[in-house]
Amino acid sequence: MPHRIKWLTEAHYQDPLVDYGSTEFVLQFENAADLLQKWRNPKLGRSSREGTVIRLANEANRTITTIENTLLTTSLDEKTERDLIEQLKILNFMLNFTLPEALELINTDQLLSIEDVLKFIQKHLNLMQQEIQIDVGMAQGILNQLKDITDIEIKDQFGRSRKVNRDEVLDVLGRTLANLIIRQSSLRPVDQVDIKPRGKLLLKETFKAAVLRTSRIPPDEVISDDIRVVNQDRLSLIYFIVDVSQSMSIPVFSGGLTRLDGALLTSLGMFYYFNTVNRRKRRSFDTFKMHLVPVTKLPYVIEDKRKLEDFLYNAEAKGKTRLVHALNAVHNHVKSYQKNNDFDVQVIVLTDGRPNVPFEGRVPGVKNKFLNEYLNESTTNVDTKTCMLQLNQFFNYLKRNTIREWDISYFLMAPEKFRNSDLFKDTQVMLTGITKPVLVDPTQIEKLGATIIRNMVMG
Amino acid sequence: MLELKQEFLEAYLEARKELKELIGKDPSDYVVALFIDSQIYDSVLMQTLQGETPHALLSTNELELLREIKDNKKIVPNGIDLFFGSKKPRIYLPSNRFKLSKQVLKAKLVQLLAMATLCENSMSRFPTLLEQIYRNDSIIKELFSNNVFELIKERGTPWAWQYFQDFVATMRLLAIYGFDDFYVPPNTVRKTSVFYNFLLEIKDINKERAQLTRKLPLFDLVLVGFGHKVLRTYINSLPEKVQEGVVPQLKANLGQPIGELGSMFFDLLSELEENKDKNILEIATDLKSDYDLVRHWNRKETKQFVEELREKSSQEAIHWHSYRNGYWTDLWPLRARTFDQVAAYIGKIQRKNMSLLADILEDKPEVEYHGSIELSDKEVVVFSIKPDTIGQEQLIILRNHLLARKDEFLTPLPGLPDVIVFKKFAGMHIASYIGVKNTDRYPKSPYDLPLITRAIQVSKKKDAYLSVLREEEGKLSETADYSKLKGLSEPQHRAIRYLIRQEDS
Incomplete structure (x- = not known):
């Protein structure tokens, strides 16, 4: 191979779209409290909702440019071309009408709950159907991204933010708090050494386990896995x-x-x-x-x-x-x-x-x-x-x-x-x-x- | 794989030979980089389209957008053969190109190597400057990987990746428009920590890069037009049967309005008396910028040429698309728009004699400073920023950086003005605001601040935000001074007044 041609592997050239920032995200207790408050009171997360709309708008905008670029430069089959054009129409409509309206509504706290959002999506789906000929399924899929509006923003101890789906709030909170407590409660005195198996032997249960394992009465042997002890x-x-x-x-x-x-x-x-x-x-x-x-x-x-x-x-x-x-x-x-x-x-x-x-x-x-x-x-x-x-x-x-x-x-x-x-x-x-x-x-x-x-x- | 490689190698060697016959020269110092993993090629392609060079660090906002489009939406314009026209030209290709036939590969390589030859031999400063910009970006990337890694490892600061990435990308954009010089901290601060040292180093390199960028000649039309012209000549030399098999695979190479228009001007140039004895490469190497390519014809003549080509192109471009039923309704309008954009660009450089990138940047700046608002206890600065680089998350960089205007450079962390940024695209006209409340607590990171962030749709409705404004009118005139604002529309002024009153989100 002539010296001017070079093979590049991942070792030579790392994927430039790697997200370095996504390392370690630890939710602190104060932030957990903040999350609970926001979850309980949807009015509190306005700036987070506004941020979501902007993210969706930026994403739609960039997607439109990429689709246009792809249609003009890349050989595609008929179905893909049709799909991309369809997406383009929906995204353009979304960027020109849906998202500006969504942002205005959020600015005035009129788009708070998931019910509000679903109603809004339906309204714009109908509008799209009237204005442009679209594939309803695809439009629904794209508009459903608006559900993210109800996500709640959380921050870690360094102030970096991330969004949590409303349905997952309890899990996130619970996990954070439970882990905090577990980390502390495991500080037991060192002299409590665990020995297995421990406690009083349950003869009947152990025998039963051995029978079930070997499928013989009496069992040929009793191994350590069969041992049942009184739960301490x-x-x-x-x-x-x-x-x-x-x-x-x-x-x-x-x-x-x-x-x-x-x-x-x-x-x-x-x-x-x-x-x-x-x-x-x-x-x-x-x-x-x-x-x-x-x-x-x-x-x-x-x-x-x-x-x-x-x-x-x-x-x-x-x-x-x-x-x-x-x-x-x-x-x-x-x-x-x-x-x-x-x-x-x-x-x-x-x-x-x-x-x-x-x-x-x-x-x-x-x-x-x-x-x-x-x-x-x-x-x-x-x-x-x-x-x-x-x-x-x-x-x-x-x-x-x-x-x-x-x-x-x-x-x-x-x-x-x-x-x-x-x-x-x-x-x-x-x-x-x-x-x-x-x-x-x-x-x-x-x-x-x-x-x-x-x-x-x-x- | 080995067999394919062999085929590629043959195509490559034959392409060089063809090129020598076509233009009398072939390139000597260049790189053809083949990505074994085509996924990485896709990433590099998308990041280069966004960040100008393959090593430019992108802000996390841009990264997130690109990743979402590439990985989740699976939309990548990977038909493009990535060519970086520096003095040492770089050609990037993914290994899945080996699936193409030898003839197609050969055609692609003829075009790419032709462009490489032009870059090597051009009289224009474009390749040299681009080489320096490439080097600057590589240095920044190296510095970034080494220093930030160390910082995270030693100090346990997981926010550092994000912050420095955003810092580099934001400063790169601001430096181009000269907004990076609010304050130049003394060199002694370098000793304080890796953090400051890195920030200062980046600031210097970015500044140098910005100066280089502004000096860049406009060269795309020449470069792509030349590639197009050479490829077209090569294709025409092939037997008709071979052409039929090859051309449909060259959408990205032959189906681009910019290439068609550039190539048209090369045709016109070669007909000129002064160029009678020159071959195409000689003509191209003499061109210092796009302006040299188009300056021989007045607007009227140019419009006529362009109109004829547009008409011809509209009939022919259908070959590039499989969805024939939607061609006239959806695909040609899209193509026509790109065509018209290039035509408008040509018109602009002809009318205004533009030859440098700086001319274009100044003609329609993507970053504008609109002055500041004086409040009793602080200052709010107002910008318009178009590129994706600075999203809401990056405003904190802008804000922290503006703080560097402080008399004493203690820390690049909080202290001075809040920021309002306008961004307009499609139906969206967003005014984002980032403010920081006072706090006695020492922040754990540049992100750890009591922030107020708002983003509103700038509304043309006269009564938008009116209730809030009326309520506050008395207070406003006493506490805020809006007299230093400039270049803003009435709705933007209303939005600013509304945002200024936002104490809580």
């Missing part, structure tokens, strides 16, 4: 009691984060944390069964992810704090649906610590006289005091339950300075012998995982 992990029913009362709407954290946002993010983070742990354990059953109980007028129990999503999306801080009612709902739910006593119950309360509606029915257990006397001297609101007494009575009753083990975690959504308040001290006394109240500042996620998991899972 605690099987837990987890109930998140999330306070959504009026007082939770107050922004107390940096960046305008309200107590409710904090509680939602913390519960979501833990929800996904346990989900991830369930997945990592690779068992045929879930180690943690999760439930969420919003503190509403009539507290109810949410079990599946879809409903949890709805709750997170729609939760508004309103009404009073019926914490004892919510606890009662948990108690009833466990009694009615969770007859298997192998499961422990873990109640996680996320609140601002201001219950204010006493329970009208009978609270199980015995009233704590000492607490009553102590609270009498406190300046705390009367209803709150009554609630605290009821909570103390209820918690004590649950803790003394001999049939199954109940664990209580009490998280207070408040910044560190709340520790000096009377309310905190009262709460501390109210929880004596039950648990310790844990102050959670969601903006300090670095400590959150360690605090929560140590308090809750590892005891």
Whole structure:
């Protein structure tokens, strides 16, 4: 080969269209909070929607130029040429009419929800059909890109942005938070060494496994894969009691984060944390069964992810704090649906610590006289005091339950300075012998995982 | 593969021989680069069409657009044989060209090598300057790969790729229009970090590149026209039967309006008395720019030639397309538009005696500065920018760079004016705004800023944004000074006033 002809491989010449910028995109907690807020309130993401329209316009513009260039320079078969011409017509229409109108509508907040967008797409599809002869399927495909308008922009710790589809928000958030907590919770003391197989041998189950594997009775041999041991992990029913009362709407954290946002993010983070742990354990059953109980007028129990999503999306801080009612709902739910006593119950309360509606029915257990006397001297609101007494009575009753083990975690959504308040001290006394109240500042996620998991899972 | 290579080699050697017979010379110092992976050829082609040279770094905005079109939409004009007309000419071809017959390959190579010969021998400064520009871009690319890699590795700054890519591409564009000299930081800052050193180095190289670009003679019509003319002569020398087999495969080589028009002028030139004894290469090498090619005829004559060729071309160009039913309704109008664009270009250089790229750039600038708005606490500068290089994401570069006007060069990071940029294409007339709120926090990267970004459709409707404007009118006259703005339309002024009031998105 003459020296002037050179072969170029990827080693000589890297693909110039490689995206160097797409390395490492780590969503920080503050940004996760921002994402949740934008997801819950579509009006917040206007600049992101405008950015999407501009991206689509630039893309359409560049595609038009490339198609024209391709049609003029490249030998194509009839079908490809026809398709490209068709695309060209649609893109030209889009660039001249659809996208300018979309941008104007977005500027005035008239194109917010996916329903708005779908209506807009349909309108322009009809217009296209009237104005130019088009392949409806192709036009629909191209116009469907407009659905991206509802995407939400997220930023990483370095301020670089990326868009997330609305349907994926919960996954992105959950993954981020769960990973943050997992990274911290894995900081266990080193002396806890895992040895496999561990625990008490389940003879019957092991025998059964060997029979199934070898298809012989009795089995020829029992190998290590057949060994079944008593599961050492605690099987837990987890109930998140999330306070959504009026007082939770107050922004107390940096960046305008309200107590409710904090509680939602913390519960979501833990929800996904346990989900991830369930997945990592690779068992045929879930180690943690999760439930969420919003503190509403009539507290109810949410079990599946879809409903949890709805709750997170729609939760508004309103009404009073019926914490004892919510606890009662948990108690009833466990009694009615969770007859298997192998499961422990873990109640996680996320609140601002201001219950204010006493329970009208009978609270199980015995009233704590000492607490009553102590609270009498406190300046705390009367209803709150009554609630605290009821909570103390209820918690004590649950803790003394001999049939199954109940664990209580009490998280207070408040910044560190709340520790000096009377309310905190009262709460501390109210929880004596039950648990310790844990102050959670969601903006300090670095400590959150360690605090929560140590308090809750590892005891 | 080996067999095909052999065929290619034969075609190549024969093409050289043919060329020598046709124009009396063949090229000596050039490269034919064959991409084993045709996908990479497609990428290089698209990036060169966008960035002018195969090594020019593109902004992430452009990259994203091109990648989307290439990988997802699968639209690539890969019929084009990429020719880079520097002093040492570079011909790029993908290996899937080997599927073509030897005759077709030979024809393509005759054209490409003819253009290479012209570049080597031309009296024009075009190839020499393009060579220097190529070298500048290669240096920047090397610097980029080495420094940025180090920066990311040592400092853990994953944003650096994106930032530097955008910086290089943005500055390349701005430097051409002389908007890169707001402030020249002292050389001592180089010692501070790789980051500053790189920025300064790039700024210098880009400046040099911009000066070279502005000096570039207009040469496309000459180059492509010459290639077209030589190829046409070669094809005509083939037996008719062979021609029938070869010509339909040469759409990118023979079916281009610019080639047809350029070639027409070569025909006309060779008929001139002064060129009687010269062969085509001698005529071409004497041309210093496109203006030399077309200057012998007045507008009236030229219009007539062009009109005749257009008519002829409209009848013949149908051969290049398979979708014959849509030719007159869709394909010819497209072709005609490109034809008219080249014709308009010829008209312009004839009327205004234009011979340098700088003339064209100044005639219709793609980047314009419209002055600034003085607010009580800050300044907002207003630009119009047409190319894709600077999208919304790149405004931050523009903004950060403008900050370099500061008296003390502490950091290329935040401090000074916000930016409003207008961009107009098809029905879109966008006014983008990027503003930065005050913050005490030290940013983790140039992107880590409390930004306000808005983008609005500039509306001709008189009542657009009116409610907002009325509400703020009293305040506006007190706090903002719009007197330094220039060259803006009424709707643009309204849009600016609306954007200035945007505190939150």
